[in-house]
Amino acid sequence: MLKYVIKRLVLMVFTLFIIVTMTFILVHILPREMPTDKVQAQAIAARWEALGYNKPVLQQYGIYLKNIFTKWDFGTSWYIAPRKPALEVLTSRFLPTLLVNFYSMIFSVPVGIALGVYAAIRKNKWDDSLISTLVMVFISVPSYVYAFLVQYFLYFKLGWLPLIMYSLADAGGSYFTGKMFVSMIPAVIALSFGSIAGYTRFVRAELTESLTSEYMLLARTKGLTRAQATSRHALKNAMVPILPSILSEFIGLLSGSMIIEKIFSIPGVGQLYIRSLSLFDYDVFMMDCVFYTFIGLLAGIVLDLSYGFIDPRIRMGEK
Amino acid sequence: MADTTKKISPEKFTFVNIGERLTDVKFDDKPIGYFKDAWIRFRKNKASVVAAGIILLIFLFSIVAPFLTKNENSFMDTYFAKKGPYIYGLNKTGFMDGGVERDFSEVGLISKVAIGIGAADWDGHGATLEEGMASDQQPMLLIGEPEIKLDATKKEKRYYHGRINAYAEVGFIYKSIEQAELQHMRDWEAETGLHLLYPLVEDNKYNVDPADANNWYKSKKYQPVYTNEKGKIKNLDIEAGLVGMQLEDNYKRDADGNPVYYEFTGGGTLETAAYKVRVLYNNYYIYKNGFEPRYFFGTDSQGYDLMLRLAGGLRLSLMLAVSVSVINFIIGAAYGAIEGFYGGLTDLLMERVSDILSGVPFIIVATLFQIHLSAKLGAIPCLLFAYILNGWIGIAYRVRTQFYRFKKQEFVLAARTLGARDRRLIWKHIFPNSLGTIVTSTALIIPGVIFNESMLSYLGIVKLGTAQTTSLGTLLSDASAIWTNYPHLMILPALFISLLEISFNLFGNGLRDAFNPSLRNVED
Numbered sequence: 139m140l141k142y143v144i145k146r147l148v149l150m151v152f153t154l155f156i157i158v159t160m161t162f163i164l165v166h167i168l169p170r171e172m173p174t175d176k177v178q179a180q181a182i183a184a185r186w187e188a189l190g191y192n193k194p195v196l197q198q199y200g201i202y203l204k205n206i207f208t209k210w211d212f213g214t215s216w217y218i219a220p221r222k223p224a225l226e227v228l229t230s231r232f233l234p235t236l237l238v239n240f241y242s243m244i245f246s247v248p249v250g251i252a253l254g255v256y257a258a259i260r261k262n263k264w265d266d267s268l269i270s271t272l273v274m275v276f277i278s279v280p281s282y283v284y285a286f287l288v289q290y291f292l293y294f295k296l297g298w299l300p301l302i303m304y305s306l307a308d309a310g311g312s313y314f315t316g317k318m319f320v321s322m323i324p325a326v327i328a329l330s331f332g333s334i335a336g337y338t339r340f341v342r343a344e345l346t347e348s349l350t351s352e353y354m355l356l357a358r359t360k361g362l363t364r365a366q367a368t369s370r371h372a373l374k375n376a377m378v379p380i381l382p383s384i385l386s387e388f389i390g391l392l393s394g395s396m397i398i399e400k401i402f403s404i405p406g407v408g409q410l411y412i413r414s415l416s417l418f419d420y421d422v423f424m425m426d427c428v429f430y431t432f433i434g435l436l437a438g439i440v441l442d443l444s445y446g447f448i449d450p451r452i453r454m455g456e457k
Numbered sequence: 458m459a460d461t462t463k464k465i466s467p468e469k470f471t472f473v474n475i476g477e478r479l480t481d482v483k484f485d486d487k488p489i490g491y492f493k494d495a496w497i498r499f500r501k502n503k504a505s506v507v508a509a510g511i512i513l514l515i516f517l518f519s520i521v522a523p524f525l526t527k528n529e530n531s532f533m534d535t536y537f538a539k540k541g542p543y544i545y546g547l548n549k550t551g552f553m554d555g556g557v558e559r560d561f562s563e564v565g566l567i568s569k570v571a572i573g574i575g576a577a578d579w580d581g582h583g584a585t586l587e588e589g590m591a592s593d594q595q596p597m598l599l600i601g602e603p604e605i606k607l608d609a610t611k612k613e614k615r616y617y618h619g620r621i622n623a624y625a626e627v628g629f630i631y632k633s634i635e636q637a638e639l640q641h642m643r644d645w646e647a648e649t650g651l652h653l654l655y656p657l658v659e660d661n662k663y664n665v666d667p668a669d670a671n672n673w674y675k676s677k678k679y680q681p682v683y684t685n686e687k688g689k690i691k692n693l694d695i696e697a698g699l700v701g702m703q704l705e706d707n708y709k710r711d712a713d714g715n716p717v718y719y720e721f722t723g724g725g726t727l728e729t730a731a732y733k734v735r736v737l738y739n740n741y742y743i744y745k746n747g748f749e750p751r752y753f754f755g756t757d758s759q760g761y762d763l764m765l766r767l768a769g770g771l772r773l774s775l776m777l778a779v780s781v782s783v784i785n786f787i788i789g790a791a792y793g794a795i796e797g798f799y800g801g802l803t804d805l806l807m808e809r810v811s812d813i814l815s816g817v818p819f820i821i822v823a824t825l826f827q828i829h830l831s832a833k834l835g836a837i838p839c840l841l842f843a844y845i846l847n848g849w850i851g852i853a854y855r856v857r858t859q860f861y862r863f864k865k866q867e868f869v870l871a872a873r874t875l876g877a878r879d880r881r882l883i884w885k886h887i888f889p890n891s892l893g894t895i896v897t898s899t900a901l902i903i904p905g906v907i908f909n910e911s912m913l914s915y916l917g918i919v920k921l922g923t924a925q926t927t928s929l930g931t932l933l934s935d936a937s938a939i940w941t942n943y944p945h946l947m948i949l950p951a952l953f954i955s956l957l958e959i960s961f962n963l964f965g966n967g968l969r970d971a972f973n974p975s976l977r978n979v980e981d
Contacts, residue, residue, distance in 0.1 A: 149809075153816045160817075164825045274966075278958040280908050282915065282933065283951045286940070294941050396820070397912050401937070412916055415824060430818045438816075 143443060150435045154428075161427045162202060165420050166195050173216045185214055185221065189421075212428070213421030218413060224425040228410065233313050234303070235394035235406030238322050242329040243391065247384060249330075250337025257338065258345035259368065269338065276335035285328040285401045292324060299324050302403040325402040329395060333387075340383065344376040351375075378449045386441035393433045495893065498971040505967020508960040515957060516775060522768035527748045530765055531924045536630065536738055537750060538760035539943045540623045545739075545749035553753070555624040556598050561617045562608070564679045568671065569596050569621060571704055572628035575673045576737055579652040581708050581716035594739060596625035624750055627738045629655060629670035633731045639719055642734075642744065651740045656708040656716030658735065663690075663707050670735050674704035681705075755945050758935040761927075763945070767953060769926035774957070777837070778906040781844040786899045788845070789852025794883050796853065797860020804857075811854075814847040819909065822846050824918050836919055844906060852898055859891030893972030901965035904958045911954055929954050 172186050186192070190201040205211040213224045257269040292299040304321040312318070348354070349372050357367035396408035403409070407426065414422040489497070499505060523530065543555030561569065573596060574589025589595060601618035608614045634642075646653050660667045663675035663682065675682050681693040683705040693702065709717040724730035742750050754764040796807045823843040831839045863869065864887055872886050913919040914930030915937075921928040922935070929950045936946035 149812065153813045156813050157817050161821065161825070164829065168828060274963060275959055278904065278962045279955045280911065280958060282912070283955055286947055286951060290941065290944075396916055400916060411820070412918070415918065427818075427821045430821060431816060434818050435816050 139446060146439050146442065150439055154431060154435060157431050158428055159199065161431075162199050162424060163195055165424050165427070166198055168420065170418065170420060173220070175220070178221065181221065182216075189213060212425045215419055215422045217417040217419045218410070218422055224421045227422055228407065228425050228429060231405060231407045231410045232392065234404050235399070235408065236392060237313055238303075238325050238398075238404055238406070239329065239391035239394060241319075241322060241326045242333065243388065245326065246330040246333040247337060250334045251341050251380070253334070253338040254341025255345060255373070257342045258349060261346055261349075266342075270342070273335045273339045273342075276331050277339065279331075281328060281332050281395060282397050282401060284331045285325075285398060288324045288328045289401075292327075302401075303405075305405075322404075325398055325404060328402070329398055337380075337384075341376065341380055344379055345372060348372040348375045378445070381448055382441050382444035385444050386437040389433060389437040389440055393430055491889075491893070495968075495971040499967055502967045502970060504963050505970075508963035508967065511956060511960040512964060515771060515953065515960075519768045519771035519775065522764050526751060526753065526762060526764065527746075528751070528762040528765060530769065530926065532762060532765075533924070534742070534750075534756070534760045536627050536760070537624060537742075537752075537756050539756060539758055539939065539946065540752065541755040541943075541945050543622075543624050543750060543752050543755065545624075545751055554598060555622045555752075555755075556620045557623050558618070558620050560606075561619050561621075563615055563617070564676075564681070566597070566600065566617050566619065567681055567702070567704075568679070569626065571674055572596050572625065572671055574704060575629065575655065575671070576652070578673075578706065579655055581656045581706065581710070583703075583706060586702050594625055594737060596622045596628070598622055625739060629673070629735050630738050630741070631668075631670045632734050632736050632741070633722065634734055635724075636728065636730055636732060639732055639734065642736075645744055649743075651743065653736050653740050653744055654718045655735045655737060656706075656710075656718060657720055657733065659707050659709050661707070673706055673708065675707045754949055757932060758939060758943075758946060763932075763949060766927050766932060767929070767949060770929040770932060770950070771953060771957075773837070773921065773926060773928050774907045774910055774954075777841065777844075777910055778903040778961075780841060781848060781906045782899045782902040784841075784845050785849040785852055785902060786895065789849035790856050790888070790895060792849065793853035793856025794860060794888060797857035798864060798879065798883050798887070800861075800864075811847075811850045815850045817847055819843065819847070820913075820918075823909075823913055827919055831920075836921055840910065840913070840919055840921075844909075848902065848906075851902075852895055855894050855898055856888075856891050859894060860887055863887045863890050897965060897969040897972055900961070900968050903965070904961040907954065907957055907961070 170191070172191075173182060175182060188201075189205075190198045193201075202213065205213075210225070211223060212228075215222050215224050215227045219227050253269055257266045260266045288299075289301060293301045300321045301324075302321070303325060304318055306313070308317075310317060349368065351372075353375075354367055354372055357371050358364070362370070392407065394404075394406045394408040396411060398404070399406045399408040400412060407429070410422065411426045411430075414420070414426060541555050541557060542553045544553050570586070570589060573592045573594055574584050574586065576594035577588040577592040578584035584592075590597075597619055599620040603615045603617050605613055606616045642653050645651075656673075658664055658667075658670070658673050663677065664672050665676055665679055666672055675684075675690075677690075677692070681702075681704055682690050683693050683703070685691050693704070709720070711717055719732045719734045722731045722733045739750065752762055752764065754762075754767060757763045757766050792807065792811070796804045823840065826839040826843045827836065830842070860883075869882060869886055872882055877886070910919075910928060911930035911933065914921045914928045915934045916930075917934065920931075922931040932950040933947065933954075936943070936950070940947035
């Protein structure tokens with residue numbers, strides 16, 4: 139097990155390294171200009187020189203790696219937050235993204251699991267077909283369509299919720315105020331439709347499978363009621379693949395949804411990607427690319443490894 | 458124990474078909490192969506069949522749409538931008554009449570009604586309200602009962618709820634033309650009986666906005682006024698509603714009191730001299746284009762025919778999705794087959810390559826390709842490359858698994874013993890066994906491609922909007938700031954894209970159930 143974990147981690151670092159190298163070269167061969175600022179000109183020029191932006195690309199990459207390993211320095215933002223470290227710019231965007239996605243998750247996981255369990259128990263009855271049909275529709279419709287529907291009905295028609303998320307200043311300087319929470323609700327709802335449908339489909343599929351397995355027959359034979367057998371045996375076994383996927387989804391939360399962040403103007407990681415691209419703030423863009431790659435790889439590993447942790451019978455790394 | 462065995466003498470036995478050759482009898486029915494079997498199962502799945510039908514309809518729509526209208530792909534009319542579905546002449550039917558529901562203040566309502574009155578008053582005789590309401594250029598389709606409401610300054614004001622034709626609302630515009638065209642317009646008017654040229658409006662203090670050609674009646678601060686018997690200017694009484702209202706025209710008139718239709722504005726010789734005229738836009742549209750305004754789905758935010766834009770976007774999406782899945786199918790099948798068949802070191806090395814590629818987030822690939830190559834290759838090929846870079850990995854993985862399953866089986870060994878080469882073994886013996894899985898996952902690539910394409914163009918990472926064609930995402934993104942006032946701009950593209958996504962998912966699931974009945978209701 140440990141050997142497998144280490145092998146996966148080493149492979150991940152290797153993959154990350156290759157992708158970062160390719161991205162770095164592709165980003166840094168783009169033409170770039172030193173920002174013009176009369177007051178800060180000297181400081182900018184010094185930083186520019188220190189990052190080696192006048193040197194060849196491979197040399198720049200050497201400096202980039204050296205800075206990461208010695209100073210944990212991923213470059214500098216030039217336009218979005220002038221001369222702030224790129225890492226700091228990124229981390230300041232975590233909280234809004236995380237909060238919106240987290241609210242959506244704590245809402246959609248229980249609802250999704252409950253619906254999925256209900257559909258599996260009532261398999262092939264009318265309510266199961268209703269749920270399955272709705273799941274099909276909700277999974278297919280793109281998230282931005284929900285965003286427009288939410289904006290249209292909850293803002294324009296009913297006026298219950300704000301159109302976009304409040305800025306920090308409007309909501310009292312913190313992401314945890316009640317006002318901020320209310321302004322996040324539209325985005326949370328728009329995100330939740332798809333994920334509720336996803337969880338429902340997944341749970342239903344897993345639970346149907348365990349409900350028809352032979353240990354269920356045994357449980358019923360030894361005298362458990364249907365409810366007891368389902369909750370003690372079937373549900374427990376069905377959760378084995380469900381929990382890891384929730385876990386890996388949770389890590390994936392950090393990268394957020396670009397389109398939802400754009401529509402509801404959430405100052406998060408996804409919006410940073412679009413802004414850094416349109417403002418040509420390449421160091422921040424590079425930082426965002428590294429981050430996305432890292433999150434993607436990490437989520438994959440956690441998904442694979444957590445199977446083994448949750449159910450020790452699943453042996454990792456064996457063919 | 459008594460012997461109960463019957464004794465039968467050997468002579469009683471005869472050979473049944475002695476001297477006949479025993480051969481296999483041909484089946485009366487045709488054999489049902491794997492694909493026929495799948496097809497039978499697929500047909501039974503009603504939802505998937507309906508989904509396939511919807512996909513076919515949408516595809517047909519995207520092909521046929523350009524033939525349903527006289528508008529060209531690149532045809533654009535800025536005056537008629539953001540308008541609803543409209544067929545000229547369907548006024549007051551409530552169906553595709555270009556109508557929009559809106560609340561009007563009193564003066565606002567008068568200014569709209571006045572367009573119709575002005576249109577009836579082409580010779581300056583002073584049309585009545587009745588004439589104006591009867592005119593087919595009257596923008597007001599329905600006027601409701603007045604209601605007292607608070608306006609922005611918390612004053613009580615009377616409002617009318619009404620339905621207005623957004624196309625006729627454009628009303629009159631000023632146009633600068635040459636003398637030759639003026640004559641041409643006159644000829645056209647005589648030929649068709651439609652009125653194009655209308656009297657010019659005096660630029661005096663009774664004209665609120667001289668640039669707006671719709672202010673043909675005398676008004677002060679938007680309040681219509683009239684000259685009473687004593688020659689004094691008085692406010693027109695509009696408290697009692699519109700009945701009996703007589704707007705007083707503010708036309709430019711010559712010394713004889715005849716309205717002036719054109720005015721010299723500059724230029725040198727007779728041929729190049731510019732004239733200012735006031736034209737009714739609906740008729741000018743017919744004059745200019747030779748056909749009436751006809752927009753089955755309305756117009757988009759820039760004034761293109763929304764139906765053509767949608768059809769173009771759908772064609773782009775479908776073309777992209779199908780080519781991506783075909784190319785991914787080919788690459789994935791070849792890659793997975795080689796991996797699975799040879800195994801060992803080849804497999805290990807190729808797995809590492811696909812591991813690394815699959816770690817690259819799609820959005821980053823798409824962005825970098827766009828930045829570097831879109832100027833040279835164009836946006837669409839770049840998008841295609843981005844999809845292909847790691848889109849085939851899922852298929853390769855499935856093919857590889859299938860190859861591991863089948864390559865050790867007896868029929869492969871038998872074929873090998875008979876001297877079949879590797880290539881024959883791979884493509885003739887093992888690959889057909891994995892075809893079902895691959896076809897399914899290829900079909901399920903399509904909804905993802907369509908969604909990602911619309912997302913990238915919505916976010917502006919990929920710029921696909923041109924004068925000729927556009928993408929669904931660009932349509933949505935153009936509409937995103939203004940769609941609450943013009944809902945059709947958002948509803949129609951969103952509806953089509955949702956329908957496509959649902960149908961392709963259902964269709965793919967149907968394929969999966971048909972090819973692998975054991976996988977029914979299992980998501981992978």
